[in-house]
Amino acid sequence: GENVEQHPSTLSVQEGDSAVIKCTYSDSASNYFPWYKQELGKGPQLIIDIRSNVGEKKDQRIAVTLNKTAKHFSLHITETQPEDSAVYFCAALEDSNYQLIWGAGTKLIIKP
Amino acid sequence: GAGVSQSPSNKVTEKGKDVELRCDPISGHTALYWYRQRLGQGLEFLIYFQGNSAPDKSGLPSDRFSAERTGESVSTLTIQRTQQEDSAVYLCASSRPNRLAGGPNSYNEQFFGPGTRLTVL
Numbered sequence: 001g002e003n004v005e006q007h008p009s010t011l012s013v014q015e016g017d018s019a020v021i022k023c024t025y026s027d028s029a030s031n032y033f034p035w036y037k038q039e040l041g042k043g044p045q046l047i048i049d050i051r052s053n054v055g056e057k058k059d060q061r062i063a064v065t066l067n068k069t070a071k072h073f074s075l076h077i078t079e080t081q082p083e084d085s086a087v088y089f090c091a092a093l094e095d096s097n098y099q100l101i102w103g104a105g106t107k108l109i110i111k112p
Numbered sequence: 113g114a115g116v117s118q119s120p121s122n123k124v125t126e127k128g129k130d131v132e133l134r135c136d137p138i139s140g141h142t143a144l145y146w147y148r149q150r151l152g153q154g155l156e157f158l159i160y161f162q163g164n165s166a167p168d169k170s171g172l173p174s175d176r177f178s179a180e181r182t183g184e185s186v187s188t189l190t191i192q193r194t195q196q197e198d199s200a201v202y203l204c205a206s207s208r209p210n211r212l213a214g215g216p217n218s219y220n221e222q223f224f225g226p227g228t229r230l231t232v233l
Contacts, residue, residue: 006154034221043116043203043224044155089154097168100222104154 002027002094006103014111019080021106023090024072032093033073034100035064039086047088048075077108085110114138116225118204124231125194133189133228137206142184145222147203148173155203161187162209194232201227 003026013019025033031052036044050057050064050073057064061080066073077084090103117136125131137144146158157171161181172178176194181187191198205222 036224041226043205043226045224046221049221099157099160099168102155102157 001096002030002092002101004090004092004101004103006090006106008106009104010107010109012109012111013080015080015082017080019075019077019084019108021075021088021090021108022072023074023092023103024070025092025101026071027092027095028068028071029095030092031095033064033066034091035062035075036089036091037086038089038105044089080108080110082110082112084108116204116206116223118202118225118228120228121226122229122231124233126233127196128193130190130192131194131230133191133202133230135187135189135204135206135225137185137187137204138223140184140208141206141223142209143207143220143222144181144187145205145207146179146187146189147205149201149203149227151200158189158202191230194230196232199230199232201229203227 006023011019034049035047037047038044048059048062048064050066055066061078063076087105087107089105091100094101119134142163144161148156148158159166159172159179160168163184164181176192179189203224205224207222208220
């Protein structure tokens with residue numbers, strides 16, 4: 001089955017700098033990769049996703065890249081702001097049963 | 113419109129008691145998921161409903177855990193004879209129906225509720 005690894009577990013960056021979170025997956029048949037943001041006391045919320053037919057997707061300050069050959073995908077946040085502080089989860093859609101397999105999460109801390 | 117709601121928001125119980133957690137999905141969302149999130153950890157899949165049937169119960173950690181769903185609406189997660197290791201946030205999510213083998217464009221976003229924080233003393 002699918003296995004997703006996420007790094008780093010904690011990331012601290014200066015406000016205004018960029019943040020990059022990386023995930024690797026094991027099942028080459030996986031074809032959908034979402035990123036969710038979880039703020040304190042709330043449920044996760046989808047912020048961006050990428051499907052296997054594209055290599056990069058951008059939405060304002062956030063972008064996701066996908067390397068199918070290497071089986072890894074990354075979240076990039078530019079010009080970080082205090083409201084970006086949260087836990088970010090990556091996931092991969094398991095092709096056999098259509099379930100999301102989640103990474104362990106990255107706690108992003110934006111230092112003022 | 114209204115999002116996914118869960119109740120109670122917090123539940124404190126004594127070891128050995130049964131608890132029932134409720135999830136109200138977004139109207140029209142036929143798919144419903146339950147997850148467990150221990151403190152500082154990721155999401156642990158418990159069970160998935162499509163309508164009122166549960167094609168995937170593989171994540172339920174023991175026979176003390178069960179879930180049911182009425183039609184395409186409310187779902188309840190029941191934990192019997194609670195143990196201290198059951199302490200966690202239990203998250204519910206719903207989505208529009210996904211078409212199996214429909215390719216990458218047929219999977220729909222999961223919308224999460226705020227969770228129920230369960231503490232077993």
